[in-house]
Amino acid sequence: MTRTRLLSLGGAALVGAAVLSLAGGLAHPVVDGRAHSVDALLAPGSPWGQLSIYAGALLLMFGLPAAYAWLAPRVGVLGFLGFSGYFLGNAVSAQAHLVVEALVAPEIARRAPELIPDDEAIVAAEPFALIQVVGGLVLVIGLIVLGVALVRQPGPCAGRGCSRSSAGWRPSSRSRRRRSSPACRSSCSAASPSRCSAWC
Structure with a gap:
């Protein structure tokens, strides 16, 4: 596997992630302005819309390492820290959210609808809410740090004549x-x- 081939496959994975995520977002049921209510979770488009988004999120995890391989010479240690934070935050918050929404919540809504909260939290579980908040913060902070690293990047031959x-x-x-x-x-x-x- 050459580096060029790896980058090409990673780019294809990122394009696929975008297409699947967009398709899933359009197919995701929204009932009376709510996407995580009992009615939305039991609507005809569920769980296929959520599964499409989840498939896109999985492709994203395959494509991100290739994206970092391209970025690495440009962003240095600060960029590595930012990218790692974004990668970890995405894995912890987005992946967990999509697994629960696509594979767990519809069954709960079908068998015990009273367990689905009215605040759009999908499931009434404090640990789940906590991991969403913490993972989301890590993701956002990682993106900010990565952005700073990109803004601060030196010229390609800085310090080398x-x-x-x-x-x-x-x-x-x-x-x-x-x-x-x-x-x-x-x-x-x-x-x-x-x-x-x-x-x-």
């Missing part, structure tokens, strides 16, 4: 003798091979 011009990245006047260094070539190739390979 390259500078940027309108034509792309090229060796700086003080570092031309180091333009063929393996470090510079490696960094440029990872970040922008079409513009850097000729200069570094």
Whole structure:
């Protein structure tokens, strides 16, 4: 498995995740403005809409590692921490939510509808609500940290003897003798091979 093939498969997984999630969101029953009521959970589109979203979430988990493999040279340690937080938050909150909503809640609504709360919490269980809140916070904080890492990313050859011009990245006047260094070539190739390979 080459890196290029891995990135391609990861990209396909992310596209599939988007399509399934969108289709599931459109098919997800909403009755009287409520998506997690007894009537919604027992509507004809349930649990197929929820299962489609869940399948999309599973594909997302397959695609995210490839996305990080592409991002890694650009975001550094801070980006790794942010991405890890997002990945963990998604796995803990979104996956747990979808499993319960698609596979558990419809059966509860069918056999014991009085156990479905009126506050859209799907099931009246404090641990479930807590994991949703904590997982959601970790997910959001992870995305913020990852965004900061992307904003702060240096040029592809920062610190390795390259500078940027309108034509792309090229060796700086003080570092031309180091333009063929393996470090510079490696960094440029990872970040922008079409513009850097000729200069570094």
